[in-house]
Amino acid sequence: MRCEEVQDALALGRDPAHALGAAGREHLEGCGDCRAALAAEAALCRVLAADVDTEPRPGFDTRFFARLAERKARRRRVRWMLGGLALPALAAAAVALVLFRGEDAKSDLELAMNLDLVEDLELLGRLDEVEAFVDLRDVDEAEIEAVRGPR
Amino acid sequence: MHPETDPDVLEMLAFSRGDEEAFVRLYRTWRDRVVNFARRMLGDAASGEEAAQEVFLRLYEARKRYEPRSRFSTFLYRIATNHCLKMRERHDQRFTDRDGEMDLRPSAATGAEDHAAQGELRQALLRALSALPDRQGAALLLCHYDGLSYEETAEVLGVSEGAVKSLVHRARSALMERLGPWMDQAKGLSHAV
Numbered sequence: 539m540r541c542e543e544v545q546d547a548l549a550l551g552r553d554p555a556h557a558l559g560a561a562g563r564e565h566l567e568g569c570g571d572c573r574a575a576l577a578a579e580a581a582l583c584r585v586l587a588a589d590v591d592t593e594p595r596p597g598f599d600t601r602f603f604a605r606l607a608e609r610k611a612r613r614r615r616v617r618w619m620l621g622g623l624a625l626p627a628l629a630a631a632a633v634a635l636v637l638f639r640g641e642d643a644k645s646d647l648e649l650a651m652n653l654d655l656v657e658d659l660e661l662l663g664r665l666d667e668v669e670a671f672v673d674l675r676d677v678d679e680a681e682i683e684a685v686r687g688p689r
Numbered sequence: 690m691h692p693e694t695d696p697d698v699l700e701m702l703a704f705s706r707g708d709e710e711a712f713v714r715l716y717r718t719w720r721d722r723v724v725n726f727a728r729r730m731l732g733d734a735a736s737g738e739e740a741a742q743e744v745f746l747r748l749y750e751a752r753k754r755y756e757p758r759s760r761f762s763t764f765l766y767r768i769a770t771n772h773c774l775k776m777r778e779r780h781d782q783r784f785t786d787r788d789g790e791m792d793l794r795p796s797a798a799t800g801a802e803d804h805a806a807q808g809e810l811r812q813a814l815l816r817a818l819s820a821l822p823d824r825q826g827a828a829l830l831l832c833h834y835d836g837l838s839y840e841e842t843a844e845v846l847g848v849s850e851g852a853v854k855s856l857v858h859r860a861r862s863a864l865m866e867r868l869g870p871w872m873d874q875a876k877g878l879s880h881a882v
Binding site: 546549577578579580581582584585586588589591592593594595598599601602605606609645646647649650651 | 716720721722724725728729734738741742745746749751754755756757758759763764765767768771807810811814815818833834844847857858861862864865868871872873875876
């Protein structure tokens with residue numbers, strides 16, 4: 539067994555005696571360099587172990603669920619205001635849609651990378667309502683009167 | 690594990706169908722792991738908690754478009770990694786000591802077994818971890834602290850398994866160099882034992 543094999547196993551945080559079996563153990567017994575490398579890796583593991591997992595500080599859950607409630611309320615407000623959205627904002631969201639869809643929107647891992655765009659997509663899901671609002675706003679009042687006919 | 694047999698995938702699917710309690714259960718299951726991952730990526734508890742909250746808000750947002758192709762852990766760690774890397778980029782001035790010039794030496798009067806020294810070591814370690822290049826740091830944390838396999842880590846980072854091994858190797862070498870004095874103490878400790 540060569541030193542490179544042993545030290546590759548070590549560099550990945552593996553104990554060569556376990557990772558490489560009897561051949562690894564035999565090599566370590568006869569190789570001072572690899573024993574030194576093993577000692578260094580063991581020391582690094584002890585150093586890394588100094589940072590143990592901790593719970594978040596008190597109030598974390600309260601803060602999170604308050605943020606979540608606030609986020610939901612904001613989304614509701616955005617939906618109400620949607621009818622007043624300017625066309626440039628819609629155009630930007632449409633560009634986002636094209637980019638996002640272009641990267642296979644069905645993959646959960648792609649979704650994980652593109653969550654910034656999800657909110658824009660939610661807005662686009664309500665485009666019919668926006669278009670209806672815009673159509674109504676642009677209708678000529680005289681035209682309405684003409685359709686309605688004489689009173 | 691196939692996505693359909695992953696209990697957390699099933700919880701996420703239940704959530705995507707409108708079961709809000711399923712989201713709360715996922716939050717409780719994964720909260721500490723996400724908080725610790727983000728804390729190590731960003732170097733301090735406050736930033737880590739802020740990032741972790743945003744990760745769960747993004748998970749909430751993802752419900753309507755969730756279609757599992759991988760394990761839930763892979764999906765969640767990908768959100769977390771992506772968000773932490775964005776935060777690191779955004780607050781890059783805070784990490785100006787990434788060039789390795791930071792002082793991570795232990796104070797002379799402390800011993801490795803001393804409680805204060807442990808706190809000092811922990812701080813030095815956090816700074817060294819958060820100072821690692823983005824993908825090196827993420828790969829090391831995912832493999833060492835979060836127990837992901839090289840295959841899962843590769844999926845989270847969107848790189849090959851070989852690239853993950855290389856990232857972990859380089860991260861460990863960089864840490865050994867940066868934490869040299871602490872390493873000496875740790876070696877001394879093993880000799881004493």
